[in-house]
Amino acid sequence: MIVTLLEGLLPAPWFFALRVAYWRSRRRLFPGLGRTPRLRETSKAHVRRSGEGFFLNYCAGRGLDVGYGGDLLCPNCKGWDIEDGDAHELPGIPDEAYNFVYSSHVLEHLEDPVRALRSWWRVLNHGGYLILYLPHRDLYEGRRTLPSARSKEHRRYFLPDRSDPPDTLSVEGLVHSACPYAELVALRTCGRRHDPSAPSAEGPDDGEYSIEAVFRKPPF
DSSP states (O other), X not given: OHHHHGGGTSOHHHHHHHHXXXXXXXXXXXXXXXXXXXXXXXXXXXXXXXXXXXXXHHXXXXXXXXXXXXXXXXXXXXXXXXXXXXXXXXXXXXXXXXXXXXXXXXXXXXXXXXXXXXXXXXXXXXXXXXXXXXXXXXXXXXXXSSSOSSOTTOOOEEESSOOBTTTEEEHHHHHHHHOTTOXXXXXXXXXXXXXXXXXXXXXXXXXXXXXXXXXXXXXX
C-alpha cells in the first residue's frame, strides 16, 4: 500500500493526515465494499485462541472490533475503523450495544487512550467483555523511550501490569483509571512463535509479541 510506504518518508503529522484522508476518500469512492480482508495481528492469535476456548468464553453475542483494519476478530463482530468515525467517541453507537468490545494494536496510536476506553466501555453491555491486544514493549520495541523505531504513529508503549515513565503505561492501570469498576479476568504476555531477530515492516516476525487483557463489565 502506498500509504504504508510513505510512513518512513513523511513527518508523523503529515503521514497521519494522509492516512485519514485516504480512508475517508476510500469510503466515498467504494461505498458498501468495506475494507479488504488482511491477515494482521489478530489473525496471528486465532489458532491459539481457538484452542484455548477464547471465543467461547469471551465472544458470545454481538461484538465490536475497534480499529480492525480488515482483520476481523470473528464473524459476529462489526468492524469499526478510521473511516467510520473517531475511535475516541464511537459516534452513533448507543450505550450498551455490544456483548464484547475488542481492539488490537490501536491504543498506542490514540491521543487520549483514557477517553477512548471510556467510550468503548460505554457501548459495552453489562456482563460483557472488553478485550485488548497491545504490543508488548519489550517484545516489540526493545527500547524504553519514544520515538518508536517501528512506527511514527506510536504515542506510547505498554507493559502488562507496571508503568515505566515517561513513555510506558501499565495496561491494567490504564483500564482501571478509565473504567474503575472493570473486573480483570485475564492478563498475559503472548509471544507464540516470536523471533525478535527477524524484523519486518509489519512487525518483528509472523509470531505474537503482544499483551492480551480481558476485563469484564459488572452486571447491574
